[in-house]
Amino acid sequence: MSRRVATAGLLGALLLGPAGCGIPDHTEVRVERSGPAAEAGASIGRQVEPPLRTASDNPEEFVVNFLSAAAGEPDGAYDRVRQFIATADRSQLQAKRGSEVELTVVRLIKDPEVVTGQDESEVTLTVQQVGQLGADGVLKPPESSVTSYSFGLRPTFHEAGDETDWYVVDPPAILLLSVEALDLYYTPRTIYFWSTDRRRLVPDQRYLPRAVPADRRVSEVVRWLTGGPSDWLRRGVSPLPDRTQLINNATRTGDRWEVNLDMPGDDGSRLGQLGSQLAWSLPDFDGQLELKIRNQSRLVIDDLEQRRQSVRLYPIDDAPQRFCVYEGAVHALGDPGEANSPVAVPVVAGADTEVVSAGLSRSRQNILAALVVTGQNGRQHLSVGVGVGPVTVSARSSGAGFGSMGRPVWLRSADPQAPTGLVVADGELYHFDAQAQLSQVPLGVSGPVTAVATSLDGHRLAVVAGGALHVVAVNHDGGALTTGSARPLPTSLTKLTAVDWYGENRLVVAGSADQPAIYQVGVDGVEETPLLETTGAAVTHLSAYPASPTSESMHLGAVMYEANGVAFRGVPFERIQREQVQDVTPPPPGVRAGNPTAPFFLY
Structure with missing residues (x-):
């Protein structure tokens, strides 16, 4: 077994231990005769929050949890990571808020090296840069070529002198997220944009924090669509009209969802195409979808699953x-x-x-x-x-x-x-x-x-x-x-x-x-x-x-x-x-x- 696979196995075991809140709802099971798992229709499951600082039993597990702390709702990413850092060193973290939050996603090439010292331990991470995860769920190319990070761990003790937990000292100035944590605390979602000739839907992969409440997931997907495609995909697709945006959050009554948009220059055919985009971008939602433009009802899709069946994604069959x-x-x-x-x-x-x-x-x-x-x-x-x-x-x-x-x-x-x-x-x-x-x-x-x-x-x-x-x-x-x-x-x-x-x-x-x-x-x-x-x-x-x-x-x-x-x-x-x-x-x-x-x- 290669060193990389062994490292992933160790980190996966730690993530699924006490810090990982039990067995996740979304895992990939590798079966030798199987190829890719379902991509567009994967279930999100229940909410999963990243671990707390005190959830670790040893320094190695603490490091894994530290590389998971930034996961979840972007607005709280810095606060979650700051809880892992010693108070005097928290100012070293370059804090951003809202849509500016970006997580540096890294792949660990080998297990974290933890060298124990008398007063604190030294941690070295050897990594491959994978990308920058933004608040819009887009994983952009890496901004750095750094291949290692180092920081210290300072223990805290019970009154009896037993070691209980740790704080990070001299931390990296960025928010680090391991690919294992990305897999555990986010769900990969595929949203769709029409090709430039508007004849075919083209997929665009995003990541949705599993901490997002179920009733907000439709709103997040709509915001992704109105925000436009990933940068590398722009040449091949057609975005929604400029200045299209969601008005408030999508609302649900029973099995009926209502989406209210400001969509300049909208027309019936464009709105119908948006309905198909939403049907495929929300593959785990059925029932009705009503689209409103500035509070005026313009389109009602009676059955999202039926719309998906009527708009074929790819012209292939099951008999290659x-x-x-x-x-x-x-x-x-x-x-x-x-x-x-x-x-x-x-x-x-x-x-x-x-x-x-x-x-x-x-x-x-x-x-x-x-x-x-x-x-x-x-x-x-x-x-x-x-x-x-x-x-x-x-x-x-x-x-x-x-x-x-x-x-x-x-x-x-x-x-x-x-x-x-x-x-x-x-x-x-x-x-x-x-x-x-x-x-x-x-x-x-x-x-x-x-x-x-x-x-x-x-x-x-x-x-x-x-x-x-x-x-x-x-x-x-x-x-x-x-x-x-x-x-x-x-x-x-x-x-x-x-x-x-x-x-x-x-x-x-x-x-x-x-x-x-x-x-x-x-x-x-x-x-x-x-x-x-x-x-x-x-x-x-x-x-x-x-x-x-x-x-x-x-x-x-x-x-x-x-x-x-x-x-x-x-x-x-x-x-x-x-x-x-x-x-x-x-x-x-x-x-x-x-x-x-x-x-x-x-x-």
């Missing part, structure tokens, strides 16, 4: 198909040890084409196909075909080709008339269309681009560039494609090689954790869970079928990868055998069969 490349062509993959019905390959490649990798997607009745092929000059080219399957892949990128190309991916556009995709070639990111015309996409990050993946909504990318993981919003209205500022994501992995979307707000990433590994990583870098702690060799190809909040099998994300020329599927992972490749002729006796490579999903 597995394919691979074998002997230079695309073939379907069957399930191991089962009698599989033949699956038709939905592409027709040229007879002289040697396929290296492929990306297929469904767009209503059409198949979108992109193949990386090797030309006569030994260089790699992109071939594209669009239509009702089987699609003839005939359009080919112009020019002399590239030394290497990554797996091509399609943006899941809501406009079937403008299919568009992305591919990495020779360290640069390119946009391509149905005619295989390539145009370079500037990302504004240093270092070569080595991998790209597209989200379920089609307006967010995950990119590996310069050896680091990034997410970036994309706008592809009218066929043009522009990107916002790339947001780097902190992760313990190094030497990243591949990425794909594993859920609505989760990624699956291949890199090194002292040895080649595959991790599940949250869209903001907070969550980090090993899916496979060693792959034996660097992963050169990675593909996932992401779990969706609208899917009946939303707990079952799926991953396939290739390392050292061998393909695997899971979780748990097992090798993809040649016998699983459909529609191939077995080799003659004595001739060694090749390996299936570059596995991918069609959905």
Whole structure:
């Protein structure tokens, strides 16, 4: 077990002990065959407050509780942390109030070091900066690159001389929050903004303190929506009209919620879209919702669950198909040890084409196909075909080709008339269309681009560039494609090689954790869970079928990868055998069969 996992286990045990107020209502249980847990519909449960200063039995537990004290309602964050600090040193804390409150979220790389002295102990925290959590629930990128913090612990005693509790002396000037405390005292919530073309809802992850009373949770979500999207997402979405704001708090009568807004320039269609945003942004609320504009009733949604069912988030189904490349062509993959019905390959490649990798997607009745092929000059080219399957892949990128190309991916556009995709070639990111015309996409990050993946909504990318993981919003209205500022994501992995979307707000990433590994990583870098702690060799190809909040099998994300020329599927992972490749002729006796490579999903 890695040091990082051991540290998380220790801190988790302490957080769930006396300081954690018992067993939490929201935990993640890792099951080997399961992928992401439910994201949009997770229950908030009862209120949970961070621990008090006197709740600790030993210095180690006190440190864990100190890293939890800032959690909860933002207005009380400084007061809660000040209770842990010796009176004479409280002025060292740079206090802010209201909307200016920000918590510095850190991941502990190893257990806190506590060196006991005669009068006080010295504590050293070795950390990775994760981000700045604001009062609006947004986790922004880190503002600091500090990798360690030190402070003292001064004990207090009973009259009998027994040590009872501690105070922090010479504290950090900021509010620290561990990722374990963030998981325990906050609920990740997904709110939704319409894409710039207003055809699709795009998710934006926030964090709601579990200390917020149930009757105020609707108000908090409405304020998040009126406050606009996270900065990195702005390029791909459309905010509410300027100066839209909530008037007082949302109110409830029985199972009916009433939301009163000031919304300049409102119109019926925009208000109807806001109703759909609220229905999906409040997935654990049913019943009625009434929207008022300056106290005038404008829209009543009789059934929030019915509205969610009528406004589909993502155009995918529960029946992804597995394919691979074998002997230079695309073939379907069957399930191991089962009698599989033949699956038709939905592409027709040229007879002289040697396929290296492929990306297929469904767009209503059409198949979108992109193949990386090797030309006569030994260089790699992109071939594209669009239509009702089987699609003839005939359009080919112009020019002399590239030394290497990554797996091509399609943006899941809501406009079937403008299919568009992305591919990495020779360290640069390119946009391509149905005619295989390539145009370079500037990302504004240093270092070569080595991998790209597209989200379920089609307006967010995950990119590996310069050896680091990034997410970036994309706008592809009218066929043009522009990107916002790339947001780097902190992760313990190094030497990243591949990425794909594993859920609505989760990624699956291949890199090194002292040895080649595959991790599940949250869209903001907070969550980090090993899916496979060693792959034996660097992963050169990675593909996932992401779990969706609208899917009946939303707990079952799926991953396939290739390392050292061998393909695997899971979780748990097992090798993809040649016998699983459909529609191939077995080799003659004595001739060694090749390996299936570059596995991918069609959905």
